[in-house]
Amino acid sequence: MISESSSFVKGMMLGGLFCVFVTFIGHNKMGHGTKAHHHEHHHIQAPNKEDVSNLSEGERMELSHSIRVYCIILVKPKDLGNWAAVKETWSKHCDKAEFYSSESVKVFDSIVLNTNEMWVMMRKAYKLAYERYQDEYNWFFLAHPTTFAVIENLKYFLLKKDASQPFYIGHTVKSGELEYVDGDGGIVLSIESLKRLSKIFEDPDRCPEQGGLIWKLSEDKQLAVCLKYTGVLAENAEDSEGKDVFNTKSVGSLIKEAMANHPQQVVEGSCSDMAITFNGLAPNHMHVMMYGVYRLRAYGHNFKDALVFLPPAGSDND
Amino acid sequence: ITHTHTHTHTHTHTHTHTHFLGQDPYREDNTTAAELYSKVRILCWVMTGPSNLETKARHVQATWARHCNVALFMSSVRDDGFPTVGLDVKEGRDQLYWKTIRAFHYVHQHHLEQADWFLKADDDTFVVLDNLRWLLANHTPEAPVYFGKRFKPFVKQGYMSGGAGYVLSKEALRRFVEGFRTQVCTHTSPVEDLALGLCMEKMGVQAGDSRDTEGRETFHPFPPERHLMENLQRDYYYPTYSFYPILLGAQSCSDLSVSFHYVSPEEMYVLEYMSRHLRPYGYRPRYQPALTVWNRTEPRDG
Numbered sequence: 001m002i003s004e005s006s007s008f009v010k011g012m013m014l015g016g017l018f019c020v021f022v023t024f025i026g027h028n029k030m031g032h033g034t035k036a037h038h039h040e041h042h043h044i045q046a047p048n049k050e051d052v053s054n055l056s057e058g059e060r061m062e063l064s065h066s067i068r069v070y071c072i073i074l075v076k077p078k079d080l081g082n083w084a085a086v087k088e089t090w091s092k093h094c095d096k097a098e099f100y101s102s103e104s105v106k107v108f109d110s111i112v113l114n115t116n117e118m119w120v121m122m123r124k125a126y127k128l129a130y131e132r133y134q135d136e137y138n139w140f141f142l143a144h145p146t147t148f149a150v151i152e153n154l155k156y157f158l159l160k161k162d163a164s165q166p167f168y169i170g171h172t173v174k175s176g177e178l179e180y181v182d183g184d185g186g187i188v189l190s191i192e193s194l195k196r197l198s199k200i201f202e203d204p205d206r207c208p209e210q211g212g213l214i215w216k217l218s219e220d221k222q223l224a225v226c227l228k229y230t231g232v233l234a235e236n237a238e239d240s241e242g243k244d245v246f247n248t249k250s251v252g253s254l255i256k257e258a259m260a261n262h263p264q265q266v267v268e269g270s271c272s273d274m275a276i277t278f279n280g281l282a283p284n285h286m287h288v289m290m291y292g293v294y295r296l297r298a299y300g301h302n303f304k305d306a307l308v309f310l311p312p313a314g315s316d317n318d
Numbered sequence: 319i320t321h322t323h324t325h326t327h328t329h330t331h332t333h334t335h336t337h338f339l340g341q342d343p344y345r346e347d348n349t350t351a352a353e354l355y356s357k358v359r360i361l362c363w364v365m366t367g368p369s370n371l372e373t374k375a376r377h378v379q380a381t382w383a384r385h386c387n388v389a390l391f392m393s394s395v396r397d398d399g400f401p402t403v404g405l406d407v408k409e410g411r412d413q414l415y416w417k418t419i420r421a422f423h424y425v426h427q428h429h430l431e432q433a434d435w436f437l438k439a440d441d442d443t444f445v446v447l448d449n450l451r452w453l454l455a456n457h458t459p460e461a462p463v464y465f466g467k468r469f470k471p472f473v474k475q476g477y478m479s480g481g482a483g484y485v486l487s488k489e490a491l492r493r494f495v496e497g498f499r500t501q502v503c504t505h506t507s508p509v510e511d512l513a514l515g516l517c518m519e520k521m522g523v524q525a526g527d528s529r530d531t532e533g534r535e536t537f538h539p540f541p542p543e544r545h546l547m548e549n550l551q552r553d554y555y556y557p558t559y560s561f562y563p564i565l566l567g568a569q570s571c572s573d574l575s576v577s578f579h580y581v582s583p584e585e586m587y588v589l590e591y592m593s594r595h596l597r598p599y600g601y602r603p604r605y606q607p608a609l610t611v612w613n614r615t616e617p618r619d620g
Contacts, residue, residue: 064600093598152598255587266380266587273595288543292592294601295573296542298448300351307600317568318604 042179042235044169046245046274047160055306064307067155070137071097072125075145076116077105082145084108085283089290092312093151095137100125119219120209123201126189130198138163140194142187147279148289149186152309154276157237157245159307163190168227171246171277172236179234180224185246186277187220188237196230203229243272250280251289287317294318350609354451355387360485361433362386363421366402366441367409368395374441375400377583381590385447388432392421414480414510419498422486426495434459436491439483444581444589449574450485453528453536455609459488464518465526467537467577468561469511475525476561477515481579482537484511486523493521527562531607534565534572539579542589545570573605 055063071094075083083099087108091097101110102121113124122142129140139158143149161167171185181187189197200207207226217225224234237245247254251271258270281289294311295318311318362383366375375391379400383389394417396404405420407413418438425436435454439445457463464486466478478484486494494517497503503517518525528536538545550556551564564570581589 060600150596150598152601156599251588251591252584255584255591259584259587267591267595271591271596273597274599275596284543284547287546291542291546291568291571292589293596293598295568295603295605296446296571296575296589296593297573297597297603298351298446298594299452299574300348300354300448301594302347302350303597304345304347305600308602309598309600310602311604316604 042172042233044161044167044235044237046157046237046239057308060306060308063159064155064309067139067158067307068095068137069139069141069151069154069158070095070129070133071149071151072129072140072142073097073099073145074101074118074121074125074142075099075110076102079145080105080107081283082281082286085281085286086143086145086147089286089317090149090151092315092318093309094141096133098129100128119222122219122223123209126194126197127201130194134191134195138191140189140191142183142189143277144183144279146281147184147186147277148281148286149277150275150293152307153245153274154188155309156274156305156307157276158188161190164192165190166193166196166230166232167235168193168224168232169235169237169246171244171248172234175221178221178224178228180221181234181246182248183218183220183223184248184279185244186279187223193227193230193232196232197223197227200226200230237276239272239274241272243270245272245274245276247271247275247278248280250278250285252285253280254278290317351448351451354448354455358435358451358454359387359433360435360437360447360450360454361388361390361425361429362437362439362445362447363390363392363403363425364439364441364443365414365417365421366391367393368397369409370441371397371400371402374583375402377586378439378441378443381586382445382447386437388429390421390425390429392417392424412508415505415508415513418480418510418514419505422491422494423498426491430488430491434488435485436488437483437485438480439577440481440579442579442581443481443483444578444586445483446574446576446593449536449572450576452574452607452609453576454485457487457526461487462489462493462521462523463487463526464490464523465528465537467535467539468525468528469515469559470561471558472512473515473519473525475519477512477518477525479537479539479559479579480511480514482539483577483579484514484537490518490523493523494518497521528576529562530572530574530605532569532572532605533562534569535562536572536574536576538571538575538577541578541580541585542571542575573603574607 071091073086099110100113102113102116104112113121115121167190169188170181172179173182206229239245254270255266258266262269364378391400391402392405393402394405394407394409396402403424405417407416407420464484466484467482468476469479470476497517502520507513530536549566
């Protein structure tokens with residue numbers, strides 16, 4: 001009896017070690033897109049002037065309509081204030097925006113996921129979004145209710161990008177060998193990426209729903225791991241000056257930092273003119289952002305933009 | 319033109335990538351703003367003091383004051399480094415009207431020909447100069463008129479809030495100075511905006527209506543958040559003071575707002591960024607008024 005149980009224990013330990021080993025190996029060599037050298041950054045830029053030259057009004061409207069963005073906002077009951085603010089502000093500018101909640105809430109309609117775990121929420125939301133909307137939208141934007149997004153700037157950013165290619169864009173962070181999009185800044189997936197993601201969801205070894213890795217990763221890291229298996233790599237989004245357009249902090253925070261770090265060039269040195277997201281906003285700040293982005297402006301500055309977006313119906317704060 | 323450059327990311331390695339050099343991808347057309355800059359010349363003077371130069375006035379200087387045709391910083395003490403004009407008064411809330419009188423006299427004496435309109439603001443006022451030019455474009459500086467956030471008590475035609483900033487036409491400035499020369503106006507009280515308002519009325523300078531073509535206010539005595547988010551109809555003082563009906567929510571602030579008050583240094587940069595930099599690409603705003611609005615030197619109803 002004793003020898004059997006000690007074999008059993010040895011077997012368990014070996015098995016456990018093997019698991020760790022395989023996991024480490026798995027992390028170090030995966031995906032097609034990896035190039036020769038180890039340290040790598042993927043940066044992706046906004047279109048420039050040459051891309052957006054003379055189009056007729058009709059062509060501009062058609063082009064604008066061809067970029068269709070579906071917004072997923074993951075919410076929990078504790079986020080009610082922010083949920084309301086997102087509903088009343090920027091999400092009105094998505095082609096469609098839906099709120100995916102951990103549990104049902106009386107005040108608002110939502111797609112109820114019946115789980116409190118972020119990673120599981122994210123999986124379920126992406127799965128449902130793909131199932132329902134794969135033929136209707138070509139870009140999928142996921143955000144938390146503390147994030148403010150300027151969807152028009154997102155569409156401009158995506159202007160020349162082919163959604164049938166595997167794009168996974170946002171504010172990236174490198175964690176060891178893994179580069180992932182920080183969920184706080186919003187996550188953009190092309191339909192191709194979402195398609196691949198839906199497939200890998202069915203692979204419980206590479207992309208498990210629960211406890212696949214020894215140390216539990218945050219949901220945005222887990223997403224990156226799963227996508228990497230399908231050959232999809234994270235890309236950091238920047239404007240033509242190299243400034244991030246997806247921000248994990250609020251305008252106020254970025255300005256405060258700039259006042260300390262480069263006081264001679266506070267605005268010019270920090271935030272992009274075509275910023276897409278900011279994060280860490282309280283509900284009131286969302287409304288002020290809405291006014292600041294869509295309404296407050298300096299008279300007499302006109303722009304020849306390649307896209308045309310009209311204000312949404314039934315709204316007065318934009 | 320392409321070129322490669324290296325740049326260090328937040329992580330500890332460098333890499334290179336290629337990108338097209340910064341031609342403005344937006345193709346910005348500034349001709350209207352440039353035209354207004356030369357046709358509607360505004361001299362701004364900012365009420366400040368020695369202890370506020372580095373903490374407040376510096377950030378005004380770095381943001382909106384750059385867009386004035388002439389910008390002056392008025393202090394009790396001359397400071398050639400900043401630079402500030404020295405008004406030879408003491409500091410303090412009870413000196414505000416003296417400072418104002420001295421400041422306008424200084425401007426009248428040294429800068430009258432350099433501008434058409436003369437704006438007074440505090441070092442915690444944020445001003446959008448381009449919107450002020452739009453507002454003033456259809457008025458003549460030879461008319462005796464001044465604009466700001468109009469308050470109703472104490473003065474029959476109302477008076478303008480000091481903190482929200484107010485702007486005098488050239489003729490209004492002449493009459494202010496003339497009023498003191500003839501002693502029609504004197505230093506009646508330390509309450510700067512009220513005292514100035516009384517002088518304006520005595521000198522036949524009209525209190526103008528600064529609201530936009532949809533009746534929304536452009537000069538604001540509070541920061542944007544208070545106007546947009548609070549029900550100021552229920553405030554204890556505000557309904558007593560506000561000359562025009564108080565509109566709520568999005569209607570409380572014009573798209574072409576001119577000023578906000580009680581703005582922190584950090585918020586100066588935030589508002590500069592929001593009003594002049596960040597914009598939604600391709601977006602057609604709901605409110606797109608023409609440059610020529612009706613002549614509003616005549617009083618409107620209400």
